[in-house]
Amino acid sequence: MAISALPERVPRGDVVAQLNFFSPPADGAVPFNYVDTPPEGEPQRNFNDDIRDVLIEDIRGRESEFAESPASLDHNAFLLVQNQPPSAEKDFVDDESIRKNYYPEVEALLLKHVPGATRVVFFDHTIRRAKKGDVPNTPQSRGPVLRVHIDQTAHAAAGRVRRHLPEDEAEAALKGRYRIINVWRPLNKNPVESSPLAFASSASVRDEDVITVEHRYPKERNFIGQTAGIQYHPDQKWHYLSGMTGDERLLLECFDSEVLKKDNATVKGGRLAHTAFTDPRSVPDAEGRESIEVRTLVFGP
Numbered sequence: 001m002a003i004s005a006l007p008e009r010v011p012r013g014d015v016v017a018q019l020n021f022f023s024p025p026a027d028g029a030v031p032f033n034y035v036d037t038p039p040e041g042e043p044q045r046n047f048n049d050d051i052r053d054v055l056i057e058d059i060r061g062r063e064s065e066f067a068e069s070p071a072s073l074d075h076n077a078f079l080l081v082q083n084q085p086p087s088a089e090k091d092f093v094d095d096e097s098i099r100k101n102y103y104p105e106v107e108a109l110l111l112k113h114v115p116g117a118t119r120v121v122f123f124d125h126t127i128r129r130a131k132k133g134d135v136p137n138t139p140q141s142r143g144p145v146l147r148v149h150i151d152q153t154a155h156a157a158a159g160r161v162r163r164h165l166p167e168d169e170a171e172a173a174l175k176g177r178y179r180i181i182n183v184w185r186p187l188n189k190n191p192v193e194s195s196p197l198a199f200a201s202s203a204s205v206r207d208e209d210v211i212t213v214e215h216r217y218p219k220e221r222n223f224i225g226q227t228a229g230i231q232y233h234p235d236q237k238w239h240y241l242s243g244m245t246g247d248e249r250l251l252l253e254c255f256d257s258e259v260l261k262k263d264n265a266t267v268k269g270g271r272l273a274h275t276a277f278t279d280p281r282s283v284p285d286a287e288g289r290e291s292i293e294v295r296t297l298v299f300g301p
């Protein structure tokens with residue numbers, strides 16, 4: 001018998017797993033989350049967890065359904081791009097090197113696959129390296145996020161445009177179409193064996209289940225961002241891509257200004273709820289998932 005240890009290590013197919021949803025603060029207060037250590041006497045966050053068993057469908061085997069833009073991006077708010085050549089960036093440890101080598105590749109990818117895109121502005125990236133066993137990650141060594149969320153609200157997206165474009169360009173840009181898109185890829189040498197990313201088709205998520213959360217930075221930074229927590233609803237359609245590889249990219253659209261147009265019936269995307277999840281099928285010594293997400297503003301048409 002041929003030795004094929006690798007494929008069996010990779011969980012495949014639809015799975016029921018626990019996802020951690022938002023549940024509002026009992027006292028009706030504005031939901032908040034402190035990015036770092038909270039001020040004395042305050043909790044890290046004031047909202048609650050609502051852990052649910054959710055069916056997460058594997059899009060492996062149906063990749064082409066989710067690789068067509070604009071339909072997929074405008075409806076689901078995610079898009080799969082495959083068969084990317086090896087990156088000029090080899091190590092993904094040095095931020096400056098990543099900006100120099102990897103960002104141009106991400107820019108070219110977005111201009112090619114996001115219909116109407118004319119300009120890409122980068123604003124940050126996060127590298128995640130899950131630790132083996134129970135060693136918790138710290139803010140300096142970030143691991144997968146086990147909480148259903150969207151990175152920005154509409155208010156935060158406009159704030160990003162004002163913050164990252166020159167003053168004289170921001171107001172004009174805000175009158176056109178602007179999107180926030182994360183480009184996500186694994187960095188493991190082998191197909192992902194643990195903590196895959198799950199994402200819900202934007203069209204399946206109700207507006208009333210997307211809840212603004214104040215994202216409070218350390219006092220010195222004098223800045224409050226906004227993210228969104230997501231309430232569970234049985235109509236949500238959750239997906240993941242099993243055994244994702246380093247030549248695959250997921251475009252995660254966190255915001256699309258088209259959704260602000262009340263008469264726009266075609267765009268149901270623009271707010272991709274997502275989270276990592278613990279796959280109950282992962283083998284005990286599964287390799288920790290490593291990944292990078294690059295956050296961008298995409299302008300046009």
Ligand code: OGA
Binds near residue numbers: 143184252
């Ligand atoms: C993201 C994100 C979580 C993860 O890319 O915005 O939330 O576990 N990622 O990779």
Ligand code: FE
Binds near residue numbers: 149150151274
């Ligand atoms: Fe996110």
